[in-house]
Amino acid sequence: MINPASRTKKIELSQIRKMFEATKPGAINLGIGEPDFDVPQNIKDAMKRSIDNNDTHYSPNLGYLELREEIVKKFKKDNDIKTTPENVIVTVGASEALYASTQAFIEKGDEVILPNPSFLLYEAILNISGGSIVPVDCKMENEFKLKADDVAEKITDKTKAIILNSPSNPTGAVMEKEDIKAIADLSMDHDFLIISDEIYEKIIYDKKHYSPAKYSDNVITINGFSKTYAMTGLRVGYLTANENHTEEIFKIHQNSIACANSTAQMGAIEALTGPQDEVNKMVNEFKRRRDLIVTRLNEMGYETVKAEGAFYVFPKIEDKDFVRKAADAGVVTVTGAAFGSNGEGHVRMSYANSYENIEKAMNILEERVING
Numbered sequence: 001m002i003n004p005a006s007r008t009k010k011i012e013l014s015q016i017r018k019m020f021e022a023t024k025p026g027a028i029n030l031g032i033g034e035p036d037f038d039v040p041q042n043i044k045d046a047m048k049r050s051i052d053n054n055d056t057h058y059s060p061n062l063g064y065l066e067l068r069e070e071i072v073k074k075f076k077k078d079n080d081i082k083t084t085p086e087n088v089i090v091t092v093g094a095s096e097a098l099y100a101s102t103q104a105f106i107e108k109g110d111e112v113i114l115p116n117p118s119f120l121l122y123e124a125i126l127n128i129s130g131g132s133i134v135p136v137d138c139k140m141e142n143e144f145k146l147k148a149d150d151v152a153e154k155i156t157d158k159t160k161a162i163i164l165n166s167p168s169n170p171t172g173a174v175m176e177k178e179d180i181k182a183i184a185d186l187s188m189d190h191d192f193l194i195i196s197d198e199i200y201e202k203i204i205y206d207k208k209h210y211s212p213a214k215y216s217d218n219v220i221t222i223n224g225f226s227k228t229y230a231m232t233g234l235r236v237g238y239l240t241a242n243e244n245h246t247e248e249i250f251k252i253h254q255n256s257i258a259c260a261n262s263t264a265q266m267g268a269i270e271a272l273t274g275p276q277d278e279v280n281k282m283v284n285e286f287k288r289r290r291d292l293i294v295t296r297l298n299e300m301g302y303e304t305v306k307a308e309g310a311f312y313v314f315p316k317i318e319d320k321d322f323v324r325k326a327a328d329a330g331v332v333t334v335t336g337a338a339f340g341s342n343g344e345g346h347v348r349m350s351y352a353n354s355y356e357n358i359e360k361a362m363n364i365l366e367e368r369v370i371n372g
Helices: 013-022 041-052 065-079 092-104 121-131 148-152 177-187 245-256 262-272 275-300 320-328 356-369
Strands: 086-092 112-114 132-137 157-166 191-195 219-224 236-240 347-350
Touching: 013 191, 041 112, 041 262, 065 086, 065 219, 065 236, 065 262, 086 092, 086 148, 086 347, 092 121, 092 157, 092 219, 092 245, 112 245, 132 148, 148 177, 157 177, 177 191, 320 356
Parallel strands: 112 132, 112 157, 157 191, 191 219
Antiparallel strands: 086 236, 219 236
């Protein structure tokens, strides 16, 4: 047997994907973070036209100029971030943007501060790059929000970066403006990068989203179309940073991906320039589902924070067999431990499923897992 590269030794296959692939026929899946809505029709039509127009060849490595120009406008309007088309890279989903960013800047000996719990991809890509993870606990009593004071305690002369994710996967937490700004200030004072994953930016309820790049030049801002426009399988993301940072990331992108899917990029242009009615409907429906799942879980005795964004809840469930019992009963969930040590004693549930299915799932959990 040929031995794999040593960099793969610390990487585990995604527990989310394992649960997804092991889902029994007829089970209600509260494990996968994918909107159950269809891609809006105007975006579908734009992609169909692009195929008919033979826009199916390589795009520029950075992405189509028209798309990058619209992304620049979006950053200015929504995030108060000033950038240029030359400093925008269109990527194969936000996942590639995260991977390329860590490959460009993180190496062995570098410390990277990581919220605990956090999306499991972060740990994997940091292990690939050779960086050392420095976890910062996001406490339930603070609604799982990352606090700047806790981050400040973890900074050393080896700190190279921090990964932020607000709204958060797996908790749905939305960071406060003062913490975003304070961490941005710390990045300038101590000269480290902020890799800001803002993929759930539009799926936010009673709060406002703030981007650290508004306050610091040491930020790589990452976003995409998967969650906001239900374009998960089309794989279009993007990032922006200052000229020096973008140039280094572009080296990784150009020599691994070349360019994002050309047809999907044409859909992304329409997503940004077309009507946003479907997005607003989707967010309102997610809020309705959140209220349902939080209420039911709390009524069952599972302490659950009322998530302010994304489409996840992270109830406190200390039964170590809960995920297995739920799966056996026909409800797929994910153990909180998959997202870091501070996720132990919790379970992630996605409400990116229909209201009716969530209602059924809660009934099953109450009748067959709690009282069964």
